Amino acid sequence: MLPHKQIELKLQAAVREILPDADVSAVLVRPCEPKFGDYQSNALMSLAKVRKMNPRQLATDTLAKLDVSELCAKVEIAGAGFLNFRLKNSVLAQTLEAAARREHLFFDQAAQPKTVVIDFSSPNVAKPMHVGHIRSTGIGDALQRTLRLLGHTVISDNHIGDWGTQFGKLLLGWKQSLDRAAIERDAIAELERLYKLINAECDANPARLEEAKAELVKLQAGDAENISIWKEMIRLSQIQFDTIYSRLGVKFDFALGESFYNPWLGDVVSDLMQRGIARESEGAVGVFSDGSLLPKEDPFLVNRDGEWIADPALVRKSDGGFNYTTTDLATIDYRLKTWSPDEIVYVVDDRQGPHFKKLFLIFARWQSAAANKVKLVHVGFGKIMGDDGKPFKTRSGDTVKLGDLLDEAEERAYKIVSEKSAELPESQRKEIARVIGLGAVKYADLLPNRQSDYIFSWDKMLALQGNTAPYLVYAYARIKSIFRKAESGKRKAEIALAAPEELTLAKHLLNFGITLEAVADELRPNYLCNYLFELAGKFTSFYENCPVLKADDAATRDSRLALCDLTARVLKQGLETLGIETVEQM
């Protein structure tokens, strides 16, 4: 167990002695500014506050019950009631030595592993994956990797958009205007063309819309021909998805699309109606406010000109078709019955916030017992903007296709690599460009706080200076270059930390696990990005100031080599957790 965790447990035990009724789960030990110590706890101040106690007195009493002398060189009470811990150098060195022996890599497996379903990516059949999908896909993948690394059970499920009203138009287009050669050449482009064609016709001509609707009804009724065309469209789309996911290195345990839940939709609606949760209105069926919330907080109400009027979630359209709320309810039901997860996480655009708010409330009303046992979380994210501050588009104003974006990333990276490392063979430069290009796009997407919009900039994400994937991979490659130059042979296992840069780097390595846990708890991969950037910075600072291969003596050299190796391993593991590969040389 890592030292900070040991301190934390001892502190919690001490608090329990002083305040037997206190909830010590909030008593945490966190890294802090070096001038105060290595770790800090501010938990006593809030505990004192709710009890109207003197925080410094509580700190003094707690400290009297706390023996961390095996771990800490110093414990102090500071400020309004902070506890500051300074780790013993020997403990620090031992922790690093254990890591060097491969006993750990600065993180512990979760004490209480959870089962988590993560729903992400969710592309639509017959449409090209576009730049927007990078967000859900990248964030979702980073989260599944993080949770898995910490020992949680993850079920990743790609909720593909393979059902819905668009298929009426697509079927009509397929039957009447399909270009056989085009579908062989580029299936998605042809499907897109068909959709746009019929969509435009429907806009102009109501009769065409009726034809499309008729095709949809036939599909929903199980018409053999329509079903077979629909399946072919899914198959063609799946090839596209697989190509993209394989490039991105993203894997799903399941890809149960919307259509998978069709058999249960009718039952969901009738059950909701029987329980009085849903009712008919204007020919449709919807879930309305149950009045349990204040109007302001009630997503089923909307204010129009000073009056609160109903804003229901529809579960059945007046034509008998079902809405996505219905599918989503059936999906929750299926996931709970199949996997019994502790949590279901939806990595979906922030704009769907209101939908999820309603969905979760409806589910709680529908299956209150089951709802109490599962945490439903919407992990929302903002939009990708162009440098003009408007949604990111191509020059001609079209949506940027994900495949094109990844191609361009690799091309741009290849130009840079060829410029900087012209001496490397072309095949190697191509491989470096692939890793750097894709890594740059992913990293740029994971770095900003996910809820905010961010501006897409090739120059920034591919820059070698600043908080970018190329910078991090460069730091990794530099370390690897040290080992190519180091003579192989038996090295001493002791780690001795003397220079301030060595200590700073070593202490930062110890915080890897805290960072991973923060990512898992708050579902925010950007914490890990920032941690790795700091790690690379602290490493470089160490590297500038502390000769490794040219160290004064063999013991220092071996100790520093060990620090280099541990840094490289954390960098590699960290980047891998973000879904980013590394190269040994660039």
Place this chain on the structure above:
RNA sequence: GCGCGCGUAGCUCAAUUGGAUAGAGCGUCGGUCUCCGAAGCCGAAGGUUGUGGGUUCAACCCCCGCCGCGCGCACCA
């Protein structure tokens, strides 16, 4: 109109339970390669965290008002 989200250095972004002197990169100015990868590193300048109140030992963070921007407001997802 109503609701949700956002507003942090010239620009792009951070800030891990409400915690200690709000941090990076770009750009600007200056320093640093006979020395392990200079695609690097070090330093300087740059802030009333949109604004006005409030809660607190402590507020970028919580509460209220205002200003600005974005998004969403039954039978698409």
